[in-house]
Amino acid sequence: MPSVTGWRDFGTFACSNTQRLEKSNFVDQIRIFARSGHGGAGYKHFRRDKLTSMGGPDGGDGGRGGHIILRGNSNLWTLLHLRYYKNVLADDGERGGDNNRTGRDGEDIIIEVPLGTIARDEETGETEVEILEDGQQVVWLPGGKGGLGNFQFKSPTNQAPEHAQPGLPGIEGWKVLELKVLADVGLVGFPNAGKSTLLSVITAAKPKIADYAFTTLTPNLGMVEYRDGKSFCIADLPGIIEGAAEGKGLGHRFLRHIERNSILLFLIPADSKDHGQEFQVLKNELEEYNPELLHKRFIIAVSKSDMLDEELKAAIAAELPKDVPHLFFSSVAQQNLQQLKDLLWKELNG
Known part of the structure; x- marks a missing residue:
């Protein structure tokens, strides 16, 4: 045969x-x-x-x-x-x-x-x-x-x-x-939100990282080593821009990979002008592409948060939806990475 x-x-x-x-x-x-x-x-x-x-x-x-x-x-x-x-x-x-x-x-x-x-x-x-x-x-x-x-x-x-x-x-x-990529967690965010940097510090993957938009042109996968020999798979997907569901930017070519992920981790950088609005735009693009994506579990992670003090974190948290768990972290400063893994594992196995 x-x-x-x-x-x-x-x-x-x-x-x-x-x-x-x-x-x-x-x-x-x-x-x-x-x-x-x-x-x-x-x-x-x-x-x-x-x-x-x-x-x-x-x-x-x-x-x-x-x-x-x-x-x-x-x-x-x-x-x-x-x-x-x-x-x-x-x-x-x-x-x-x-x-x-x-x-x-x-x-x-x-x-x-x-x-x-x-x-x-x-x-x-x-x-x-x-x-x-x-x-x-x-x-x-x-x-x-x-x-x-x-x-x-x-x-x-x-x-x-x-x-x-x-x-x-x-x-x-x-x-x-x-x-369609098979991964437990999919990273969702605008270009330059810090998705590839996060993947590189919590897994052994070596995605391309640079200070310009659309550095990631294809999905990157990595295994996150958790406690007691446990692990889960995370996918860094190309950045989404407003209008992606209609084909702008890299379009819906890579939006289909999100359909396979159990959890969607929205990365919003600390220096975003409006954190709540950025999350809503990303969510709207997913809904335009496939309304069933809204039934997945969401987590919001605010990246580059080493530049924030407690007062700014409280102000940003007030902008975010109350029904979606959120966390502040920094890949470069290695802040709250274990807490992020704990949250992802809890949601995956909850």
Whole structure:
């Protein structure tokens, strides 16, 4: 059974190890033409040998067409390996043979994908398969059933059937494979809110950090080591700007990754002009993209708070919504980082 990590084994996106998603090789959506194999035709044949001149029907059934199968692989984190395979075509089943021989089934193609991959039909937009677990294997496009040979049509009233069935066609069409990051916590904020800096100090991830907007162009993942050997996964997503749901900035390309996160950690810098308004703008963008995102648990973390005294912290806290837990921290000064981990763990396991 071939698989596609080479060609027939197309090679997951889990957070089992700390990973950095580089701009050059992070591919989270591809378009391919896929076709499962056609079923082999049944065979019409009558037994003939030196001892039998007028034997009965012995035509065999056709083989099944090859399936196209998706399989989750926790060692993959991008769809890059599929970028150059625009046509995925499974083999057809073989025709049946004489002496009731069934044709060989078409070889299946296994496409290995990251965890969090969704397969959709391009024309209808319908979600066909979702891969969430390592080793999960789903027949995405089943091969066509092989046709019946004429032996199958023999009956007391029809001792010499003259027909056999053709095989059923496979399924074909343009398909879209889309990756949504699997992480426990997603960092949400405007560009330059300090998301990448936070990720770099509480995990072993090494995201690009610079003093300009949109430093992060692709999601970065890291494992946060917690107490007693426990850990959870956190994702640094590209910054959101007002109008992102309509495609401004990096648009909704990366907003879809937020859909997978259990908790959304909103990072608002201490030097923001209006902390409450900034949170509301971010929240509105999520609602515009997908109203169901508002059902997730929110936490507000005010970054760069080493520049604040207690009076300023109290004033900022008064601007924030009362029903969302908040915390002040500083990545650079290493302030309240353990308290932030404690809050995230409590919300994840509450």
